[in-house]
Amino acid sequence: MGLRRENFKMVGKLGVITLGMFGFGYALVPIYNAICEMTGINVLALAEREVPGQRAALPANTQVDRTRSITVEFDVNTRGPWHFKPAVRSLQVHPGELTTVVYEFQNIQDRTMAAQAIPSYAPKQSAAHFNKLECFCFTxxxxxxxxxxxxxxxxxxxxxxxxxxxxxxxSYTFFEVGGKVPAAPQDVAVHTLPVAQPADPV
Structure with a gap:
Protein backbone atom coordinates (compact mmCIF):
# COMPACT_ATOMS: atom_id res chain seq x y z
CA MET A 1 0.00 0.00 0.00
CA GLY A 2 2.80 2.39 0.90
CA LEU A 3 4.71 1.54 -2.28
CA ARG A 4 1.66 2.31 -4.45
CA ARG A 5 1.21 5.66 -2.71
CA GLU A 6 4.84 6.54 -3.41
CA ASN A 7 4.34 5.60 -7.06
CA PHE A 8 1.30 7.90 -7.33
CA LYS A 9 3.31 10.74 -5.80
CA MET A 10 6.14 10.16 -8.28
CA VAL A 11 3.73 10.09 -11.24
CA GLY A 12 2.13 13.30 -10.01
CA LYS A 13 5.52 15.04 -9.71
CA LEU A 14 6.52 13.89 -13.18
CA GLY A 15 3.20 15.17 -14.57
CA VAL A 16 3.74 18.59 -12.97
CA ILE A 17 7.30 18.74 -14.32
CA THR A 18 6.07 17.79 -17.83
CA LEU A 19 3.37 20.46 -17.80
CA GLY A 20 5.85 23.02 -16.52
CA MET A 21 8.35 22.23 -19.27
CA PHE A 22 5.60 22.43 -21.93
CA GLY A 23 4.40 25.79 -20.61
CA PHE A 24 7.95 27.14 -20.47
CA GLY A 25 8.66 26.08 -24.07
CA TYR A 26 5.40 27.62 -25.25
CA ALA A 27 6.21 30.90 -23.49
CA LEU A 28 9.71 31.06 -25.02
CA VAL A 29 8.43 32.22 -28.43
CA PRO A 30 6.79 35.49 -27.31
CA ILE A 31 9.60 36.08 -24.80
CA TYR A 32 12.21 35.63 -27.55
CA ASN A 33 10.36 37.98 -29.92
CA ALA A 34 10.00 40.61 -27.22
CA ILE A 35 13.70 40.47 -26.35
CA CYS A 36 14.72 40.64 -30.04
CA GLU A 37 12.52 43.66 -30.70
CA MET A 38 13.86 45.49 -27.65
CA THR A 39 17.52 44.75 -28.41
CA GLY A 40 17.36 44.73 -32.23
CA ILE A 41 19.39 41.51 -32.37
CA ASN A 42 17.18 39.65 -34.82
CA VAL A 43 17.51 42.24 -37.60
CA LEU A 44 16.94 39.71 -40.41
CA ALA A 45 13.61 38.57 -39.03
CA LEU A 46 12.45 42.16 -38.58
CA ALA A 47 13.47 43.07 -42.13
CA GLU A 48 11.53 40.15 -43.60
CA ARG A 49 8.23 41.19 -42.05
CA GLU A 50 5.75 42.63 -44.54
CA VAL A 51 2.73 44.79 -44.15
CA PRO A 52 -0.28 43.17 -45.91
CA GLY A 53 -0.31 44.35 -49.51
CA GLN A 54 3.18 45.89 -49.26
CA ARG A 55 6.68 44.52 -49.60
CA ALA A 56 9.28 45.17 -46.94
CA ALA A 57 11.40 48.22 -47.73
CA LEU A 58 14.92 47.39 -48.89
CA PRO A 59 17.86 49.42 -47.64
CA ALA A 60 18.80 52.25 -49.99
CA ASN A 61 22.00 52.03 -52.02
CA THR A 62 24.11 54.74 -50.46
CA GLN A 63 26.58 54.59 -53.35
CA VAL A 64 24.10 56.22 -55.76
CA ASP A 65 24.62 59.96 -56.29
CA ARG A 66 21.07 61.21 -56.78
CA THR A 67 22.16 64.84 -56.89
CA ARG A 68 23.19 64.51 -60.55
CA SER A 69 22.06 62.68 -63.70
CA ILE A 70 24.13 61.52 -66.65
CA THR A 71 22.69 61.04 -70.14
CA VAL A 72 24.06 57.81 -71.62
CA GLU A 73 23.68 57.54 -75.39
CA PHE A 74 23.95 54.16 -77.14
CA ASP A 75 25.47 54.07 -80.62
CA VAL A 76 26.39 51.21 -82.98
CA ASN A 77 28.55 50.82 -86.06
CA THR A 78 27.47 48.02 -88.40
CA ARG A 79 30.37 46.93 -90.58
CA GLY A 80 28.90 43.92 -92.30
CA PRO A 81 25.65 42.33 -93.52
CA TRP A 82 23.80 42.16 -90.20
CA HIS A 83 21.30 44.09 -88.10
CA PHE A 84 22.63 45.51 -84.85
CA LYS A 85 20.95 48.13 -82.63
CA PRO A 86 20.23 49.06 -78.99
CA ALA A 87 16.68 48.67 -77.66
CA VAL A 88 16.83 52.31 -76.51
CA ARG A 89 18.90 55.21 -77.83
CA SER A 90 19.55 56.97 -74.51
CA LEU A 91 18.90 56.80 -70.78
CA GLN A 92 19.18 59.11 -67.79
CA VAL A 93 21.14 57.45 -64.97
CA HIS A 94 22.57 58.47 -61.61
CA PRO A 95 26.26 57.80 -60.90
CA GLY A 96 26.55 54.60 -58.84
CA GLU A 97 23.22 53.27 -60.14
CA LEU A 98 23.15 49.80 -61.74
CA THR A 99 21.60 50.08 -65.21
CA THR A 100 20.91 47.48 -67.91
CA VAL A 101 20.28 48.05 -71.61
CA VAL A 102 19.62 45.38 -74.27
CA TYR A 103 21.18 45.19 -77.74
CA GLU A 104 19.50 43.35 -80.61
CA PHE A 105 21.46 41.48 -83.28
CA GLN A 106 20.57 39.39 -86.31
CA ASN A 107 22.84 37.62 -88.77
CA ILE A 108 21.05 38.21 -92.09
CA GLN A 109 23.61 36.25 -94.10
CA ASP A 110 22.98 32.79 -95.52
CA ARG A 111 25.99 31.36 -93.67
CA THR A 112 27.28 30.93 -90.13
CA MET A 113 29.56 33.67 -88.82
CA ALA A 114 31.77 34.26 -85.77
CA ALA A 115 31.76 37.82 -84.49
CA GLN A 116 32.62 40.11 -81.60
CA ALA A 117 32.01 43.71 -80.57
CA ILE A 118 34.47 46.34 -79.39
CA PRO A 119 33.33 49.34 -77.30
CA SER A 120 34.43 52.96 -77.38
CA TYR A 121 33.47 55.96 -75.27
CA ALA A 122 33.08 59.69 -75.60
CA PRO A 123 34.35 61.78 -74.01
CA LYS A 124 37.50 59.70 -73.64
CA GLN A 125 37.94 60.40 -69.92
CA SER A 126 34.59 58.72 -69.24
CA ALA A 127 36.01 55.30 -70.18
CA ALA A 128 37.80 55.00 -66.82
CA HIS A 129 34.50 55.64 -65.00
CA PHE A 130 32.21 53.42 -67.12
CA ASN A 131 32.21 50.04 -65.37
CA LYS A 132 30.55 47.16 -67.25
CA LEU A 133 29.45 44.25 -65.02
CA GLU A 134 28.01 42.26 -67.92
CA CYS A 135 28.62 42.79 -71.63
CA PHE A 136 28.40 40.76 -74.83
CA CYS A 137 31.67 42.41 -75.85
CA PHE A 138 33.50 40.11 -73.40
CA THR A 139 32.88 37.08 -75.65
CA SER A 171 29.49 53.00 -79.04
CA TYR A 172 29.91 49.41 -80.24
CA THR A 173 31.50 48.24 -83.48
CA PHE A 174 30.51 44.69 -84.38
CA PHE A 175 32.95 42.85 -86.63
CA GLU A 176 33.37 39.36 -88.02
CA VAL A 177 36.17 37.39 -86.39
CA GLY A 178 38.83 36.33 -88.87
CA GLY A 179 38.70 39.57 -90.82
CA LYS A 180 40.57 42.77 -90.14
CA VAL A 181 39.59 44.25 -86.78
CA PRO A 182 38.32 47.80 -87.38
CA ALA A 183 39.68 50.69 -85.39
CA ALA A 184 37.45 52.23 -82.75
CA PRO A 185 35.25 54.96 -84.27
CA GLN A 186 36.60 58.48 -83.91
CA ASP A 187 33.50 60.36 -85.04
CA VAL A 188 31.50 59.94 -81.81
CA ALA A 189 30.19 63.28 -80.63
CA VAL A 190 31.61 64.59 -77.36
CA HIS A 191 29.15 66.28 -74.99
CA THR A 192 30.38 68.58 -72.25
CA LEU A 193 29.07 71.66 -70.55
CA PRO A 194 29.43 74.83 -72.70
CA VAL A 195 32.13 77.24 -71.64
CA ALA A 196 30.90 80.76 -71.04
CA GLN A 197 32.56 83.40 -73.23
CA PRO A 198 33.68 86.70 -71.66
CA ALA A 199 31.58 89.68 -72.59
CA ASP A 200 33.06 92.34 -74.90
CA PRO A 201 34.19 95.45 -73.05
CA VAL A 202 31.85 98.42 -73.44
Missing part, protein backbone atom coordinates in the same frame (compact mmCIF):
# COMPACT_ATOMS: atom_id res chain seq x y z
CA UNK A 140 33.02 35.95 -79.27
CA UNK A 141 29.79 34.52 -80.68
CA UNK A 142 29.00 32.05 -83.44
CA UNK A 143 25.68 32.84 -85.08
CA UNK A 144 23.87 30.71 -87.63
CA UNK A 145 22.33 32.12 -90.77
CA UNK A 146 19.33 34.26 -89.83
CA UNK A 147 19.91 33.78 -86.08
CA UNK A 148 18.70 36.53 -83.73
CA UNK A 149 20.19 37.41 -80.37
CA UNK A 150 19.45 39.83 -77.54
CA UNK A 151 22.36 40.76 -75.30
CA UNK A 152 22.26 42.81 -72.08
CA UNK A 153 24.86 45.34 -71.00
CA UNK A 154 24.84 46.00 -67.24
CA UNK A 155 26.91 48.98 -66.15
CA UNK A 156 27.57 51.42 -63.33
CA UNK A 157 29.02 54.91 -63.77
CA UNK A 158 31.58 55.71 -61.10
CA UNK A 159 30.42 58.66 -58.92
CA UNK A 160 33.95 60.07 -59.31
CA UNK A 161 33.15 60.95 -62.93
CA UNK A 162 34.17 64.61 -63.46
CA UNK A 163 31.33 67.02 -62.79
CA UNK A 164 31.62 68.68 -66.19
CA UNK A 165 30.73 65.42 -67.99
CA UNK A 166 26.95 65.32 -68.35
CA UNK A 167 26.67 62.99 -71.37
CA UNK A 168 28.49 59.76 -72.21
CA UNK A 169 28.23 58.01 -75.57
CA UNK A 170 28.81 54.25 -75.54
Missing amino acids: QYTLKAGEKKEWPVAFVIDPRLPKDVTTITL
Whole structure:
Protein backbone atom coordinates (compact mmCIF):
# COMPACT_ATOMS: atom_id res chain seq x y z
CA MET A 1 0.00 0.00 0.00
CA GLY A 2 2.80 2.39 0.90
CA LEU A 3 4.71 1.54 -2.28
CA ARG A 4 1.66 2.31 -4.45
CA ARG A 5 1.21 5.66 -2.71
CA GLU A 6 4.84 6.54 -3.41
CA ASN A 7 4.34 5.60 -7.06
CA PHE A 8 1.30 7.90 -7.33
CA LYS A 9 3.31 10.74 -5.80
CA MET A 10 6.14 10.16 -8.28
CA VAL A 11 3.73 10.09 -11.24
CA GLY A 12 2.13 13.30 -10.01
CA LYS A 13 5.52 15.04 -9.71
CA LEU A 14 6.52 13.89 -13.18
CA GLY A 15 3.20 15.17 -14.57
CA VAL A 16 3.74 18.59 -12.97
CA ILE A 17 7.30 18.74 -14.32
CA THR A 18 6.07 17.79 -17.83
CA LEU A 19 3.37 20.46 -17.80
CA GLY A 20 5.85 23.02 -16.52
CA MET A 21 8.35 22.23 -19.27
CA PHE A 22 5.60 22.43 -21.93
CA GLY A 23 4.40 25.79 -20.61
CA PHE A 24 7.95 27.14 -20.47
CA GLY A 25 8.66 26.08 -24.07
CA TYR A 26 5.40 27.62 -25.25
CA ALA A 27 6.21 30.90 -23.49
CA LEU A 28 9.71 31.06 -25.02
CA VAL A 29 8.43 32.22 -28.43
CA PRO A 30 6.79 35.49 -27.31
CA ILE A 31 9.60 36.08 -24.80
CA TYR A 32 12.21 35.63 -27.55
CA ASN A 33 10.36 37.98 -29.92
CA ALA A 34 10.00 40.61 -27.22
CA ILE A 35 13.70 40.47 -26.35
CA CYS A 36 14.72 40.64 -30.04
CA GLU A 37 12.52 43.66 -30.70
CA MET A 38 13.86 45.49 -27.65
CA THR A 39 17.52 44.75 -28.41
CA GLY A 40 17.36 44.73 -32.23
CA ILE A 41 19.39 41.51 -32.37
CA ASN A 42 17.18 39.65 -34.82
CA VAL A 43 17.51 42.24 -37.60
CA LEU A 44 16.94 39.71 -40.41
CA ALA A 45 13.61 38.57 -39.03
CA LEU A 46 12.45 42.16 -38.58
CA ALA A 47 13.47 43.07 -42.13
CA GLU A 48 11.53 40.15 -43.60
CA ARG A 49 8.23 41.19 -42.05
CA GLU A 50 5.75 42.63 -44.54
CA VAL A 51 2.73 44.79 -44.15
CA PRO A 52 -0.28 43.17 -45.91
CA GLY A 53 -0.31 44.35 -49.51
CA GLN A 54 3.18 45.89 -49.26
CA ARG A 55 6.68 44.52 -49.60
CA ALA A 56 9.28 45.17 -46.94
CA ALA A 57 11.40 48.22 -47.73
CA LEU A 58 14.92 47.39 -48.89
CA PRO A 59 17.86 49.42 -47.64
CA ALA A 60 18.80 52.25 -49.99
CA ASN A 61 22.00 52.03 -52.02
CA THR A 62 24.11 54.74 -50.46
CA GLN A 63 26.58 54.59 -53.35
CA VAL A 64 24.10 56.22 -55.76
CA ASP A 65 24.62 59.96 -56.29
CA ARG A 66 21.07 61.21 -56.78
CA THR A 67 22.16 64.84 -56.89
CA ARG A 68 23.19 64.51 -60.55
CA SER A 69 22.06 62.68 -63.70
CA ILE A 70 24.13 61.52 -66.65
CA THR A 71 22.69 61.04 -70.14
CA VAL A 72 24.06 57.81 -71.62
CA GLU A 73 23.68 57.54 -75.39
CA PHE A 74 23.95 54.16 -77.14
CA ASP A 75 25.47 54.07 -80.62
CA VAL A 76 26.39 51.21 -82.98
CA ASN A 77 28.55 50.82 -86.06
CA THR A 78 27.47 48.02 -88.40
CA ARG A 79 30.37 46.93 -90.58
CA GLY A 80 28.90 43.92 -92.30
CA PRO A 81 25.65 42.33 -93.52
CA TRP A 82 23.80 42.16 -90.20
CA HIS A 83 21.30 44.09 -88.10
CA PHE A 84 22.63 45.51 -84.85
CA LYS A 85 20.95 48.13 -82.63
CA PRO A 86 20.23 49.06 -78.99
CA ALA A 87 16.68 48.67 -77.66
CA VAL A 88 16.83 52.31 -76.51
CA ARG A 89 18.90 55.21 -77.83
CA SER A 90 19.55 56.97 -74.51
CA LEU A 91 18.90 56.80 -70.78
CA GLN A 92 19.18 59.11 -67.79
CA VAL A 93 21.14 57.45 -64.97
CA HIS A 94 22.57 58.47 -61.61
CA PRO A 95 26.26 57.80 -60.90
CA GLY A 96 26.55 54.60 -58.84
CA GLU A 97 23.22 53.27 -60.14
CA LEU A 98 23.15 49.80 -61.74
CA THR A 99 21.60 50.08 -65.21
CA THR A 100 20.91 47.48 -67.91
CA VAL A 101 20.28 48.05 -71.61
CA VAL A 102 19.62 45.38 -74.27
CA TYR A 103 21.18 45.19 -77.74
CA GLU A 104 19.50 43.35 -80.61
CA PHE A 105 21.46 41.48 -83.28
CA GLN A 106 20.57 39.39 -86.31
CA ASN A 107 22.84 37.62 -88.77
CA ILE A 108 21.05 38.21 -92.09
CA GLN A 109 23.61 36.25 -94.10
CA ASP A 110 22.98 32.79 -95.52
CA ARG A 111 25.99 31.36 -93.67
CA THR A 112 27.28 30.93 -90.13
CA MET A 113 29.56 33.67 -88.82
CA ALA A 114 31.77 34.26 -85.77
CA ALA A 115 31.76 37.82 -84.49
CA GLN A 116 32.62 40.11 -81.60
CA ALA A 117 32.01 43.71 -80.57
CA ILE A 118 34.47 46.34 -79.39
CA PRO A 119 33.33 49.34 -77.30
CA SER A 120 34.43 52.96 -77.38
CA TYR A 121 33.47 55.96 -75.27
CA ALA A 122 33.08 59.69 -75.60
CA PRO A 123 34.35 61.78 -74.01
CA LYS A 124 37.50 59.70 -73.64
CA GLN A 125 37.94 60.40 -69.92
CA SER A 126 34.59 58.72 -69.24
CA ALA A 127 36.01 55.30 -70.18
CA ALA A 128 37.80 55.00 -66.82
CA HIS A 129 34.50 55.64 -65.00
CA PHE A 130 32.21 53.42 -67.12
CA ASN A 131 32.21 50.04 -65.37
CA LYS A 132 30.55 47.16 -67.25
CA LEU A 133 29.45 44.25 -65.02
CA GLU A 134 28.01 42.26 -67.92
CA CYS A 135 28.62 42.79 -71.63
CA PHE A 136 28.40 40.76 -74.83
CA CYS A 137 31.67 42.41 -75.85
CA PHE A 138 33.50 40.11 -73.40
CA THR A 139 32.88 37.08 -75.65
CA GLN A 140 33.02 35.95 -79.27
CA TYR A 141 29.79 34.52 -80.68
CA THR A 142 29.00 32.05 -83.44
CA LEU A 143 25.68 32.84 -85.08
CA LYS A 144 23.87 30.71 -87.63
CA ALA A 145 22.33 32.12 -90.77
CA GLY A 146 19.33 34.26 -89.83
CA GLU A 147 19.91 33.78 -86.08
CA LYS A 148 18.70 36.53 -83.73
CA LYS A 149 20.19 37.41 -80.37
CA GLU A 150 19.45 39.83 -77.54
CA TRP A 151 22.36 40.76 -75.30
CA PRO A 152 22.26 42.81 -72.08
CA VAL A 153 24.86 45.34 -71.00
CA ALA A 154 24.84 46.00 -67.24
CA PHE A 155 26.91 48.98 -66.15
CA VAL A 156 27.57 51.42 -63.33
CA ILE A 157 29.02 54.91 -63.77
CA ASP A 158 31.58 55.71 -61.10
CA PRO A 159 30.42 58.66 -58.92
CA ARG A 160 33.95 60.07 -59.31
CA LEU A 161 33.15 60.95 -62.93
CA PRO A 162 34.17 64.61 -63.46
CA LYS A 163 31.33 67.02 -62.79
CA ASP A 164 31.62 68.68 -66.19
CA VAL A 165 30.73 65.42 -67.99
CA THR A 166 26.95 65.32 -68.35
CA THR A 167 26.67 62.99 -71.37
CA ILE A 168 28.49 59.76 -72.21
CA THR A 169 28.23 58.01 -75.57
CA LEU A 170 28.81 54.25 -75.54
CA SER A 171 29.49 53.00 -79.04
CA TYR A 172 29.91 49.41 -80.24
CA THR A 173 31.50 48.24 -83.48
CA PHE A 174 30.51 44.69 -84.38
CA PHE A 175 32.95 42.85 -86.63
CA GLU A 176 33.37 39.36 -88.02
CA VAL A 177 36.17 37.39 -86.39
CA GLY A 178 38.83 36.33 -88.87
CA GLY A 179 38.70 39.57 -90.82
CA LYS A 180 40.57 42.77 -90.14
CA VAL A 181 39.59 44.25 -86.78
CA PRO A 182 38.32 47.80 -87.38
CA ALA A 183 39.68 50.69 -85.39
CA ALA A 184 37.45 52.23 -82.75
CA PRO A 185 35.25 54.96 -84.27
CA GLN A 186 36.60 58.48 -83.91
CA ASP A 187 33.50 60.36 -85.04
CA VAL A 188 31.50 59.94 -81.81
CA ALA A 189 30.19 63.28 -80.63
CA VAL A 190 31.61 64.59 -77.36
CA HIS A 191 29.15 66.28 -74.99
CA THR A 192 30.38 68.58 -72.25
CA LEU A 193 29.07 71.66 -70.55
CA PRO A 194 29.43 74.83 -72.70
CA VAL A 195 32.13 77.24 -71.64
CA ALA A 196 30.90 80.76 -71.04
CA GLN A 197 32.56 83.40 -73.23
CA PRO A 198 33.68 86.70 -71.66
CA ALA A 199 31.58 89.68 -72.59
CA ASP A 200 33.06 92.34 -74.90
CA PRO A 201 34.19 95.45 -73.05
CA VAL A 202 31.85 98.42 -73.44
